[in-house]
Amino acid sequence: MTSDEPDAAPDLADALAIIAAQRARADDTRPSGPLLFGIWGAAWLLGYGALWLTTRDDGSPSALAVTVAITAGVVALVVTIVHVMHRTRGIAGASAREGALYGVAWPIAFLAQSMIVGGLSQAGASGEVISLAANAIAALVVGLLYIAGGLLWDATSMYVLGAWMALTGAAAALTGFPDSYLVMALAGGGGLLAGALVETVRTRG
Template sequence: MITQAPDGDQPLDLHNALRVVKSAEETARRELRGNEALLYLVWGLSWLLGFGTLHGSRFGWLPLDYEPALAIFGVFLLIAIVITIVATGRYSRGIRGHSAFLGAMYGVAWALGFLVMGTLSGIIANVVDDFWVRGMLINGIAILIVGLLYITGGTTFNDKTQSLMGVWFLVINMVALLSGSEHYLTVFFIFGSGGFLAGALVETLRRRQQRQLTHA
């Protein structure tokens, strides 16, 4: 004998259930890392202006010696770091449990990775005299860390865009190193900043599509 379900009971809508799950995942990801599109844009502009300044100094289309150019590059990176810390700190405030642990360990990995890079940079500076070769080696270490942590972050937070950007940075890092000290700045000036800007565009379109699905 088949008993009919009460009128108030509705059959399970798998599409709506999937939409709810994806919406919750998006919310959790935003809370852990903030607005990815904004952060990618900030870093894209930082790299574009920073590597552009070094490139202009290297090839003479900017009236700057390499030391002031390097200082300007450092200022752009510092601005991007401060914006990233403020943005992610605001979004992650109040998060507890396993999500907080993931976010904290991811942050620790970035901090420790660049502390190691700083140590290696000091050693390289003592044994390599040529400024541009020294810069290429130090930059290669930094981008190695960035690429690996982007891949790790993407897999941890289920973010395909971030993982693909990590792969992209590792590929252009290898290309830049193989191109030598004369051309590695050109590679990062064009393709490094371009990777961040492309990521910002992809994330903007994805967030817009997500909002449309949520309100559908």
């Protein structure tokens, strides 16, 4: 065979190995469905469960339960941002810029949520209305950002997670207090943990 002849085409095993390696690299840049479902499911089940269990006759939960719920939500939020930034850290060009802008969108969205809730308070809304709105808007913010992330990284599990969170928050707003806490804990947290289990089985199958 002369030196100017093309190299022999790779056999089928080599071709499949190349495809598998490329898919693995692509998967490494997508957010982990089991992790994100699991962290938010645990946060909602623990936080909202504590709020519901400690709700007093006047409809307000204990200060300790509020602290637990806020802490759980902040931890889940931080884990989400750190995880997404870690997965996209090695990506250059437009994808890196998109990942950075996505990360910045989180504090912007929650600042807007806080301002809306503050506006409701200044307008004279009752404590129950303010609490329902704060919870529903927060769930909507997280849900829509997850949907955006699912579209950005072609991650179906992340998209489904966002849709579930947004719809659960809306359903909780319709039930009123204190039942909204139970909806968020069981339908929200329990549903997300079930999603984590399904994603774990699917990715290992």
